[in-house]
Every structure is written in structure tokens, then in C-alpha cells.
Amino acid sequence: MMVRAVFAACIVLIGFTHVELVSAEDIARLQAGVVKVTAKPPQGTTNVGTGFIVRVDKDAAYIVTAAHVVAGDQQPKVEFFTKRNMPVMAEVLGLEGDDEVRGLALLVVKGAENIPKGLTSLSLVGAARLTGGEDILVIGFPRNAGPWAIVKGNISSRQGRDIFFSPSVESGHSGGPIFQGGKVVGVVGSGGQSVGRGVTVGSVEDYIEGFGITAQESTDSSSSMASAPSPPPAASAKPKPRQETQASEITGKDGAPMVLVPAGEFWMGSPDGEGAQDEHPRHRVSLSAFYLDQYEVTNRRFQQFVQQTSYRTTAEQKGHAHTQTSAGKFERASGAQWRKPEGSATVFDSGRADHPVVSVSWDDAQAYCGWAGKRLPTEAEFEYATRAGTETKYWWGNGSPGSRRVANIGDESAKRQFSDLTIMTGYDDGHVRTAPVGSFDANPFGLHDMIGNVFEWTADWYDANYYGKSPERNPKGPSTGEDRVVRGGSWISGPVSVRSAHRGMVGPANRGDSFGFRCAQDVPK
Numbered sequence: 001m002m003v004r005a006v007f008a009a010c011i012v013l014i015g016f017t018h019v020e021l022v023s024a025e026d027i028a029r030l031q032a033g034v035v036k037v038t039a040k041p042p043q044g045t046t047n048v049g050t051g052f053i054v055r056v057d058k059d060a061a062y063i064v065t066a067a068h069v070v071a072g073d074q075q076p077k078v079e080f081f082t083k084r085n086m087p088v089m090a091e092v093l094g095l096e097g098d099d100e101v102r103g104l105a106l107l108v109v110k111g112a113e114n115i116p117k118g119l120t121s122l123s124l125v126g127a128a129r130l131t132g133g134e135d136i137l138v139i140g141f142p143r144n145a146g147p148w149a150i151v152k153g154n155i156s157s158r159q160g161r162d163i164f165f166s167p168s169v170e171s172g173h174s175g176g177p178i179f180q181g182g183k184v185v186g187v188v189g190s191g192g193q194s195v196g197r198g199v200t201v202g203s204v205e206d207y208i209e210g211f212g213i214t215a216q217e218s219t220d221s222s223s224s225m226a227s228a229p230s231p232p233p234a235a236s237a238k239p240k241p242r243q244e245t246q247a248s249e250i251t252g253k254d255g256a257p258m259v260l261v262p263a264g265e266f267w268m269g270s271p272d273g274e275g276a277q278d279e280h281p282r283h284r285v286s287l288s289a290f291y292l293d294q295y296e297v298t299n300r301r302f303q304q305f306v307q308q309t310s311y312r313t314t315a316e317q318k319g320h321a322h323t324q325t326s327a328g329k330f331e332r333a334s335g336a337q338w339r340k341p342e343g344s345a346t347v348f349d350s351g352r353a354d355h356p357v358v359s360v361s362w363d364d365a366q367a368y369c370g371w372a373g374k375r376l377p378t379e380a381e382f383e384y385a386t387r388a389g390t391e392t393k394y395w396w397g398n399g400s401p402g403s404r405r406v407a408n409i410g411d412e413s414a415k416r417q418f419s420d421l422t423i424m425t426g427y428d429d430g431h432v433r434t435a436p437v438g439s440f441d442a443n444p445f446g447l448h449d450m451i452g453n454v455f456e457w458t459a460d461w462y463d464a465n466y467y468g469k470s471p472e473r474n475p476k477g478p479s480t481g482e483d484r485v486v487r488g489g490s491w492i493s494g495p496v497s498v499r500s501a502h503r504g505m506v507g508p509a510n511r512g513d514s515f516g517f518r519c520a521q522d523v524p525k
Contacts, residue, residue, distance in 0.1 A: 026182055027137075027139075027150060027262055029120060030120070030122065030137075030139060030177075030179060030182065031081045031139060032081050032082050032118055032119060032120040033052055033053045033081075033119070033120035033121060033122035033177075034050060034051070034052050034053075034081055034122075034139050034140070034141075034176065034177065035050070035051045035052065035053065035063055035078050035079060035080055035081065036048070036049075036050065036051075036078070036079040036087075036141040037049045037050060037051045037063075037065050037069055037070065037076055037077070037078055037090075037107070037141075037175060038076060038077045038078075038079070038087065039069060039070040039071075039072070039073035039076040039077075040073055040076075041071065041072030041073050042072060043072075044072070047068075047069050047070070047071075047073075048069075048141065048172050049065055049066060049069030049070075049141070049171075049172060049173075049174045049175040049176075050065065050069075050139075050140040050141045050172065050173055050174065050175045050176030050177075050188070051063040051064060051065035051069075051078070051107065051175050051176070052064060052065075052122050052175075052176065052177040052184065052187075053119060053120065053121045053122060054121055054122065054124065054204070054208060054213065054215045054216070055121050055213055055214070055215060055216050056115065056119050056120075056121045056216070058112060058115075059110060059111055059112040059115065060108055060109065060110050060111075060115070061080075061108065061109045061115050061119060062093075062106065062107070062108050062208070062213055063078060063090065063106070063107040063108070063109070064104060064105070064106060064107075064175070064187065064204050064207075064208065065104075065105050065107060065174075065175030065176075066103060066104065066105065066174045066175035066187065066188070066189055066190075067095050067096050067103030067104055067105045068103060068174065068190075069105070069174050069175045070092055070095070070105050070107070071095065073092075074091070074092050075089050075090065075091060075092070076089075076090050076092065076107065077089060077090070078090040078107065078109055080116050080119060082116045082117065082118040082119060083116035088109055088114040089109075089114075090107040090108060090109045091107065091108050091109075091110065092105060092106070092107055093106045093107065093108055093211055094106045094207075094210075094211055096207060102161070102162070102189060102199050102203070103189075104187070104199075104203065104204065104207050105175075106207065106208055106211055106213070121215070121216040121217075122177060122183070122184050123182075123183040123184065123215075123216075123217050124183065124184045124201045124204060124205055124215045125180070125181075125183045125184065125185050125201065130155050130158050130163055130180075130185060130186070130200065131155075131157075131158055132155055132156060132157045132158060133154060133155060134154060134155045134180055135152070135153075135154050135180070136152070136153055136154060136155060136165060136178050136179060136180050136185070136186075137150065137151070137152055137153075137178075137179040137180075138150075138151045138152075138153065138165075138169055138173060138176060138177070138178055138179070138188060138196075139151075139176060139177060139179070140169060140170075140172060140173030140174075140176035140188065141172050141173070141176070142169075142170040142171075142172040142173065142391055149170075149173075149266070149389050149391070150262065150264060150389045151167065151169055151173075151388070151389035151390065151444055152388060152389065152444035152445060152446070153165050153166050153167050153196070153444055154166065156195060158200075161199045161200050161202070161203055162197065162198075162199060163178070163186050163197070163198050163199065163200060164195050164196065164197055165178065165186075165195070165196040165197075165198065166195055166196060167196070167390060167392075167395070167396060167397065167444065168195055168196045168397065169188060169196050170391060171190070173188045173196075174188055174189065174190055175187065175188060176188045178198055178201075184201050184204075185200065185201050186198045186199060186200050186201055187199055187201060187203070187204060246260055246289065246523055246524075247260065248260045249294075250291060250521075252291075252293070252372050252373070252374060252519065252521065253371075253372045253373045253374075254297075254301055254304065254305070254368075254371075254372040254374075254519075255301065255304075256293050256294070256295065256297070256301060256372075256519070257293070257294045257295070258291040258292060258293055258294060258521060259291065259292055259293075259294050259445060259446050259447055260289060260290075260291055260523070261287075261289060261290050261291070261292050261381070261384070261385050261445060261447075262289050263286075263287060263288050263289040264286075264287060264384070264389075265284055265285065265286045265287070266284075266285060266287075266383075266384050266387060266389075267282050267283070267284060267285075267391060268282065268283055268284070268285040268380060268383055268384070268467070268470075268501075269281065269282040269283060269467055269501055270282060270499075270501040274393070274499075274501070275499065275501050275502070276502075276503070277464065278464040278465075278466075278467070278503050279467070279501045279502070279503060280467060281467055281468060282467075283467055283470060283472075284472060285380050285384070285470070285472060285473075285475060286472055286473050286474070287380060287381060287384055287473075287474055288474055288523070289523045290377075290381060290520055290521065290522060290523055291520065291521040291522075291523065292377060292381070292385050292447060292518065292519075292520050292521075293374075293518035293519050293520070294438075294442075294446065294447055294448060295356075295437035295438050295448050295449065295518065296356035296357075296437050296448075296449050296453060296454060296456065296516050296517065296518045297356065297357050297365075297368060297516065297517055297518055297519065298353065298354050298355065298356060298357060298437055299338070299339075299347045299348070299352055299353050299354070299355055299356075299357045300353040300354060301357075302338060302357040302360070302368060303348075303353075305368050305371055305372070308371075309367075309371060311364075311367060311371075313337055313338055313359070313360055313361065313364045313511070314360075314361035314363055314364055314509055314511055315336060315337035315338065315359050315360075315361070315511045316337045316338075319334065319335065320332050320333060320334050320335065320336055321333060321336035321337055321341065321343075321359040321511045321512055321513070322336070322359075322510075322511065322512035322513070323336055323341060323342050323343065323359075323512065323513045324418070324433075324492060324512075324513060324514065330512065336359055336513075337359055337511075338357050338358065338359045338360055338364075341358050341359045341513040342513065352434070352436075354436040354437060355434045355435065355436055355437070356434055356437055356449070356453055356454045356516040357516055357517075358434065358454055358511075358512070358513045358514065358515060358516050359511045359512060359513055359515070360457075360511055360515065360516065360517065361508060361509050361510060361511045362457050362484045362506075362508035362509070363508060363509070364511070365457040365516075365517035366457075368517075368519070369517075369519040369520075372519055373521070374519035374520060374521045375459065375519065375520055375521065375522075376457055376458055376459040376517065376519065376520065377458055377459065377518070377519075377520035378458060378459050378460055378474075378475065378476050378477065378520075379458045379459075379460040379475075379477055379485045379487065379503070380470075380474070380475045381458075381520060382450075382456065382458050382487045382488070383487065383500060383501065385445055385447055385450060386443065386447075386450040386451060386487070386488065386500045387500045388443040388444040388445035388447070388450075389444055389445075390444065390500070392500075393499045393500065393501075394406075394407075394451060394498065394499060394500060395443045395444065395450070395451065395500060396441075396443075400424050400425065400426050400427050401424075401427055402426065402427065404441065405429060405430075405439075405440050405441060406440055406441050406451070407429065407440050407449065407451040407452035407453070407489075407498065408429045408431050408434070408435040408439065408440060408449070408452040408453045408491045409423075409424055409427070409429065409451065409452040409489060409490075409491065409493055409494075409498045410422065410423040410424060410491070410492050410493050410494045410498075411423050411424050411427045411428050411429050412425075412426070412427065412428040413428050413429060413430055413431055413432050414431075414432050414433075414491065414492060416432075417432050418492070421492065421494070422494035422495075422496075423494055423495075424494065424495050424498075429452075431491065432491075433491050433492075433513070434453055434454060434491055434513075435453060435491070437449055437453070440452070449488075450488055451488055451489055451498050451500070452488065452489055452490060452491060452493065452498055453488075453490065453491055453516070454488075454490045454491070454514055454515055454516035454517075455486040455487070455488060455489060455490045455493075455504060455506075455514055455515045455516070456486060456487055456488045456515075456516060456517050456518060457484060457486055457515070457516075457517040458477075458484065458485045458486065458487055459476070459477070460476065460477025460478070460484065460485045461477050461478045461479070461480060461481030461482075461483070461484060461485070462477075462478075462481055462482075462483040462484060462485045462503070462505035463477070463478045463481060466478055482507065483505035483506055483507055483508070484505070484506060484507075484508045485503055485504065485505060486504040486505070486506050486515065487502070487503070487504065489502065490514035490515070491514060492514055493514075
């Protein structure tokens with residue numbers, strides 16, 4: 001198989017039991033209540049953290065953050081989401097010690113000229129019952145990351161007022177809100193550790209009450225400015241139709257569940273000192289919302305496609321595909337195709353109907369997605385969905401997941417059969433080759449197997465230098481090329497190839513037992 005890249009062998013509402021994902025529209029509203037906080041102590045480095053608005057009056061906005069973020073600076077700078085890149089001075093009204101996890105600070109921005117339109121005071125739910133397992137959303141401002149980052153996770157455990165959550169977040173999230181069902185239930189105390197830590201929001205209510213401040217229900221700044229009424233609407237004005245919120249999950253024409261990936265911005269590529277040259281320069285990318293298959297396309301679903309269309313794959317037409325042999329070599333196998341990836345037993349006879357379909361070319365993947373009324377995801381969409389708000393090497397962190405079952409990758413299981421494999425040392429996913437889709441933890445966006453199981457085809461042509469000229473908004477890759485981009489790594493991939501930023505390039509006609517795909521779909525206008 002001519003592979004020209006080097007692959008290292010290779011939110012819940014209280015009282016409900018289902019998971020309710022926050023819509024893109026709701027996220028935009030919540031972001032309007034989140035601020036970036038920058039403090040410069042007399043000695044030491046500049047601190048960057050996050051805060052959230054608890055009250056908006058005509059000429060003042062009150063903000064809570066973590067005490068350690070502003071310690072040493074009585075006049076930190078605040079940047080509102082609704083008026084980005086225009087920081088204003090805040091005043092520290094109170095500082096509750098310097099405990100990195102429990103310490104709180106209350107800030108105020110004064111002057112109507114400093115209070116932009118569209119601000120939101122966030123609703124606090126001090127009576128939220130958090131015991132462990134609840135799904136949460138964290139919005140914060142990672143250091144040097146540009147716009148606000150959105151991270152979905154869950155409460156790991158609670159001890160008194162202390163809460164622990166995963167995945168961990170970068171230190172710039174410190175002081176930021178923890179949401180459940182669109183309301184604040186906690187405050188991030190510290191980031192950058194193996195697990196996120198914070199305190200319940202009841203602490204905030206008790207703290208600000210001591211300053212004579214009462215938290216408001218969620219509202220925008222215009223509703224709190226009673227002395228500046230807006231003019232009555234003209235008699236001929238017609239009410240605008242209510243914009244419908246997009247469903248957080250849909251079912252594709254092929255019966256596959258799809259997850260709404262919210263619009264957002266992220267750092268695409270690798271930071272300095274990490275990754276291959278084609279992962280540089282690291283650059284900001286902005287994407288519209290889209291739907292993505294929650295799982296890789298399975299043999300069962302691909303069979304449905306073939307039965308309805310009489311489609312013949314590239315491997316069936318050419319008479320062969322490539323497979324990883326027991327000797328550890330990637331070799332051509334006569335007769336191998338999607339039904340028989342090794343050229344012998346079929347995937348149905350061997351109990352692999354719900355494993356990802358493999359030995360399919362780019363053309364095969366494109367044909368399936370077209371039949372299902374979908375498309376292949378772009379390379380940028382794939383990385384954004386893989387990262388799911390994280391900036392670490394892998395969505396679960398920077399190293400081995402240990403005992404967590406996060407992905408089917410090159411591991412101790414595979415090495416027992418393929419002795420020359422470079423693996424994630426100390427990790428055992430229990431599968432030598434492919435695994436049934438959804439066998440491992442979902443990432444913070446609720447997507448399974450974005451890393452591992454099989455390399456996945458994307459829509460883009462490959463260009464090693466594309467990142468230097470990529471448009472910032474919805475990039476679709478170069479217009480021509482020789483190879484297509486594959487992403488995500490596979491069951492045989494080592495630590496390098498399963499990083500969120502890793503790019504692979506493969507000729508579109510190639511097919512093998514570590515290559516599959518999933519489909520994307522545009523959000524209706």
C-alpha cells in the first residue's frame with residue numbers, strides 16, 4: 001500500500017435522567033456572561049483567567065473570579081465577550097484569601113461607557129445536587145488561546161463544597177463558570193492538573209451577599225437599565241418569528257445518530273515543539289455548526305448501502321486490499337475487501353457487523369455519504385470535533401490514559417501480537433484489531449472513536465504547506481492534490497499518530513484494514 005505519510009504503526013437538567021446538550025444558540029447566550037480577566041501583580045508574570053457576571057446594573061457590572069487570578073493587582077483588566085479585544089479596568093471589591101481552589105474574588109466594572117450592550121448576568125443554582133456523574137459545560141479563556149473555549153465534561157466526585165471534574169482544563173479557565181442545564185453550578189478553582197477542581201456555586205452566593213450584592217437571574221444589560229427605556233415599537237411593526245433551536249441530535253437517512261457540533265473557534269495544528277512540519281503554523285480557525293456521525297460507519301450500515309445501490313467498492317473492482325499480517329507487515333491481500341478485510345472470513349461470520357467498515361477507498365466513503373444525503377467532514381471539522389474544546393495532545397490529556405478506556409489504539413494488546421509496534425505504553429484497550437463502534441468513552445462533544453479504531457477519510461486534498469495559507473473561516477483544503485487527508489489514527493497507531501493534530505495523507509484509491517470513515521451534514525439554514 002502506497003502510504004506517503006509516515007504513520008506510527010500507527011450538559012443534564014436536575015431531575016432528568018437524559019443528557020441535554022446545550023444548543024449553539026444557548027452557548028452564545030452563556031458566553032455573553034463570561035469575561036477574560038488579566039492581572040499584573042507588582043512582581044511575577046501576568047495572570048490570565050476567567051470570570052463570570054453575576055449582576056448588571058445601569059453603570060456597573062459585577063464579576064466573580066478565582067482569588068488567585070487577581071491576587072496582587074487591585075485594578076485588573078476585564079474583556080467582555082460582547083466587546084472583544086477592548087479591555088476595561090475593573091476594581092477588586094474583595095479577595096477571599098489566596099486558596100487556589102476555594103478562594104473567590106469580586107470585581108466591579110464601573111461607568112455606563114464601559115458596560116457594552118448584550119451582557120448577560122448568569123443564573124446561579126446553589127441548590128444543585130452534585131454527587132458525581134453529572135454532565136457539565138465549562139466556558140473559559142485558556143491562556144494565549146484567543147476566543148473563549150468550550151469544554152464538555154462531567155463531575156467526577158464531590159467532597160463538601162469541593163467538586164472534581166474531567167476532563168481537566170487549562171489554567172486560564174480558573175475562575176470560570178461550570179454549567180449544568182445552562183445555569184452556573186460551580187466555579188473552576190484551578191486548571192492544568194490531572195483533574196479539574198472547583199467549588200459549588202453556593203459559595204459564590206454566600207460570598208457576594210457579604211458585599212450587599214444579590215445575583216440576578218439571567219438577563220442582558222438592556223433589561224437592567226430602567227432609566228434608559230427603548231422607544232415603543234411602531235404600530236406597523238410585525239413580531240419576528242422565533243428562531244428554532246437546532247436539535248442537538250438527529251438521525252441520518254442511513255439510520256446513524258448524528259451529534260450537533262456547535263459553531264466555534266479553535267487552534268488548529270500543533271504548538272511549537274510538537275508535531276511534524278505539516279502541522280504548522282498553529283492557526284485560528286472559525287467553523288459554522290455542523291452535524292457529525294456519533295460513530296464510525298459500521299459494516300452493518302455499509303451493507304445496507306451496498307444492498308440498495310449494488311455498489312462495488314474499489315477493492316472489489318481491483319481484486320485486493322491491504323492488511324496487517326500476523327508478522328507485523330502491511331501487505332497486499334488478494335480477495336480482501338470490505339466484507340473480508342483479511343481476504344478470508346467475512347465480517348458477519350466473524351461477529352464484526354458493528355465494527356467500523358474498513359478496506360474502503362476515499363471514493364467508496366464519498367459514495368456512501370452521498371447516498372445518505374451527507375458528506376465527508378473537512379479536515380478542520382474533524383480536528384475541531386476531535387479536540388472538543390481541549391488543547392492537549394489528546395482529548396483526554398497529554399499522556400497515557402492509564403486505566404481509562406478512551407480509544408482503541410496501538411497498545412499492550414496489539415503489541416502482544418505485533419511485537420514491533422510502537423505503542424501507548426501502559427495502556428491496554430483489550431482489542432488487537434478493530435472494536436465495535438462506541439466501545440470507548442465519548443469525547444466532550446459526545447463523539448466516539450474520533451481517536452483510534454480506524455483512520456478516517458476527510459474531504460480535503462493534502463498539502464503540507466496548507467496551514468500557512470488556510471482561510472480562517474470554514475477552510476476546505478486545497479482545490480487539487482494527489483493525496484487525501486486521513487485523521488484520527490487507528491487500532492495500530494502509536495502515540496504520535498493519535499494526537500488530535502496529526503495529519504495523514506493517503507492516495508484516494510488506497511484501502512486497508514485500518515481505514516474507515518464517518519459522515520458530516522450541514523445544519524439547515
